[in-house]
Amino acid sequence: MADVSTGLGTGRASVGAVLDFAWAAGEFTATEVMAGTSLTRSTAIDAIDTLLDAGILRELPNARAVGAYRSGRPARRFTLSADLGVVVGIDAGATHLAVSVADPLDRVLVHHRVEVDPLQPAEVRRATIIAQLETTLAEAEVPRDRVLALCAGVAAPVDRNGISPPHPDGFWERTNPGLAEALRDWAHIVEVKNDAQLAAIAEGATGAAVGCRDYVALLASERFGGGVVVDGHVLHGAHGGVGEGVVFDHITGVETAVGLPYSLQDQAREAVAAGEIAPDGPVGLLVAEDRIDPRLVLTLAASGDGDALRVAERVGAVVARIVGVLGSMYDPARVIVCGAVAESIEPVLAAARRILPAEMHLPAPQILASTLGAEVVSAGAIATARRAARERAVPLLAERRLSMRA
Template structure:
């Protein structure tokens, strides 16, 4: 066999192995016949590839319990499944004020989770990385795993991220958030913008070809999926919503800010509490302690000041929806993040303000069902997508002796 033939044979074997492994990553127990139907490979090839994947540590072969019990006669079908101990993936939401990490198996099932409040500005870049390492180590320990079990770690940060995982050099805050995780966490490490990961999580929940996921809390960013593809931009700035900083005050008074809905609700309540003429329960809360949850709770109870703030947020959201729909032909706008649990009154008001005479379909305005976990769930989904796309780039964990 010459070199070209050997190379071609090796390449074909790798292609077949990847096709079968992608199938196994999304199945439970399967037979050779089921793998043949899914991959188009012959029976002999499937059996040979399965044997190779068993030897490599990706698969395990099962015995047919029904045949052993004597209820069936003849040669049993060979059954396989993904080896549970082949490895795990880790998702990390590395926000400004908290870290959330999830350890999941290779089918995306959550094994363990930890959350920690942090002060990023006191910790600095090195401190953020050290805290992330320790939190992930503890989460792994909780589920009897070690760092060596991790095939891939996906990290979401509140900063623009380019295709190489870097943030624009001019942004001091962005550099703090994108702290250099890639060189210090376990397995292959990918770093992504948090809103993009929230969009990936939403896409896994409810696929849509054209959707904007607005991650809103203290800050505001959008993950944009257009024609089924995530938009990134030259330096990862697609969806940064910087246009909100420049909104003309004649059209949107006092709203020229890219703060998230949570930050705006708190800021507007504190700013207006002194000048408001009517009665409001928000005065019963020390001004410096008023938070977004207080505003939303007061609005639900009928407080007029809080309801006015909710209405202003609705105006803001309606304008954002119109801009996104006009520029990108978005069909759905999803509000994600912890604020999504309380955002329905804002959505209702925004829906009532959308223009009906534009001649174009209006975007659906909906709340995410993932709450505060949208980013970390998107990180897990992103990790699994990467492994499914190129499984041969990863080496499964060898059986422990």
């Protein structure tokens, strides 16, 4: 239930119940609130009136006024106010930066994604994020004081205060350059979270894990990282490190935490070097390039090219080993491979599914490709910001508005 402060008076529990109901209801009547919350009619109407006074709800024209009611007294109808504010989601990846501005319910108003230098110093990265945030809000024509909640996802473990631990090479400090402090005054509620955990939140909200209580979102872009959900709860850890990919540096048959695009390149080159693939074939010619586009290899595999399928099989063995480790540690029902590469990864996953049962004693989880694409972290950041707006920012906004009227 929304955490409605004591500033809303003795009826704060009923006001919170009505506010919770309103988020999912769209248009509603007091009778529908009673049925959905078990409040009495007088209590429901008092709570609705309180939220109307605060400008959190607005009353709609009655059914007779819009020609939809013929006789009797039409019921009053309500909905959430359209001008509560916005939420912001930031995906601060190793090589990209995406900023989204959305309404608190279901629409993304503006979304911008740009490439960034992974070796940017922390102070430059911080300034880049702030500049992109300013630009995106300006395009959405939203003043800064209307941001209800903001969530930023970073490619680093993050503790509950939004702070990342030190990394031996400074990577975590660069990807999370003090964002909790830098963004503190940009919204009523500011959260900084690990990107794989946000991918897991996105998959549970609108992706391949809807209705599933035990799953891992395996973010497989620049590096592997897992967002782990057990019994319906996202696991975190003391420093936000649950699912951190460095463990794969130490797993035989994996030996690295670098993501699937690099694994496809490496396995293609190794197959050519081992004589498994002819250097003058389609895949062999790709290997001659400085950097292999993994989508081309996967497209060839999907079309039935034997050499590309051989590469997909080798990468599938790596994925099976990774999923086997995650499956043995967390016992998920599903492992969902996320990121831009997921759009074309099916040949690799088909191989992984064949290999996986031999990697585990427990029943093997389903291995699925995410349908949320490259913006899965942005989707998780928006979902997290919306939840913060619903549970914390909007009740605080109601309290402030009523205090000003008192």
